[in-house]
Amino acid sequence: MVQACLNGSRTAEHGAAVPMSPKDLARSAADAVAAGATEIHVHPKCPCGHDSLSPRVLTPVLEALRERVAVPIGVTTGAWAEPDPAARLARVRSWSPLPDFASVNWHEPGAEELAALLLERGVAVEAGIWSGTDGAARFTASALGPRVLRVLAEVMDPDPATAETSARALLAALGGAHGRPLLLHGEEGGTWPVLRLAARLGLATRIGLEDTLLLPDGEQAASNARLVTEGLLQYASARRAP
Numbered sequence: 001m002v003q004a005c006l007n008g009s010r011t012a013e014h015g016a017a018v019p020m021s022p023k024d025l026a027r028s029a030a031d032a033v034a035a036g037a038t039e040i041h042v043h044p045k046c047p048c049g050h051d052s053l054s055p056r057v058l059t060p061v062l063e064a065l066r067e068r069v070a071v072p073i074g075v076t077t078g079a080w081a082e083p084d085p086a087a088r089l090a091r092v093r094s095w096s097p098l099p100d101f102a103s104v105n106w107h108e109p110g111a112e113e114l115a116a117l118l119l120e121r122g123v124a125v126e127a128g129i130w131s132g133t134d135g136a137a138r139f140t141a142s143a144l145g146p147r148v149l150r151v152l153a154e155v156m157d158p159d160p161a162t163a164e165t166s167a168r169a170l171l172a173a174l175g176g177a178h179g180r181p182l183l184l185h186g187e188e189g190g191t192w193p194v195l196r197l198a199a200r201l202g203l204a205t206r207i208g209l210e211d212t213l214l215l216p217d218g219e220q221a222a223s224n225a226r227l228v229t230e231g232l233l234q235y236a237s238a239r240r241a242p
């Protein structure tokens with residue numbers, strides 16, 4: 001399973017390749033799926049370019065994406081988009097239509113209440129566990145752990161020299177992860193080493209302009225589809241390596 005993470009918290013200053021509007025997100029998602037992505041993770045943006053959990057922002061994104069792709073679509077619930085936990089719950093209560101799944105960053109205030117609400121509303125939960133936080137400890141102690149769709153093991157270490165070690169430490173901290181499937185990914189300079197580690201461990205992964213703007217050779221990536229194509233090649237070759 002390779003998820004395409006189309007835009008993340010990036011803004012227009014990260015370049016024209018990063019899709020921001022519903023129309024650009026839908027086109028980028030369709031190209032990424034044609035390149036082999038099996039799921040989409042997206043950060044709906046208000047016109048100013050910031051992540052938003054407002055239904056007025058989410059709805060046109062979901063509608064545009066669903067016109068172009070048939071794969072599951074997940075959205076962020078990051079606290080940076082709505083820092084007040086009560087307001088965040090209110091946003092999620094007002095969502096219609098609903099995404100297929102949503103990531104919940106387990107170290108953020110109100111994470112468990114948010115995950116419980118999403119489950120109650122029929123939205124699958126990706127438990128986002130960031131390295132360098134207490135997310136893994138909180139998740140392993142959580143009664144909701146067995147009910148999540150998967151664990152999104154997020155390696156926040158951007159250094160290509162140390163990201164793999166950070167990833168292994170994060171996986172160790174997650175232990176059995178309540179028996180839930182793992183999706184392992186890195187960010188920025190850690191993206192490609194962690195993707196190759198995911199392949200060697202037989203784990204799901206993700207790739208896209210949210211995680212890196214660069215191809216493995218350091219060239220600028222022209223699109224999410226280009227990253228997915230390269231990601232699948234890197235994944236297959238790391239899987240084959242002795």
Ligand SMILES: C[C@H](N)CC(=O)CC(=O)O
Binds near residue numbers: 076077103154
């Ligand atoms: C740190 C990750 N870029 C955050 C992420 O991918 C999950 C989310 O949207 O909350």
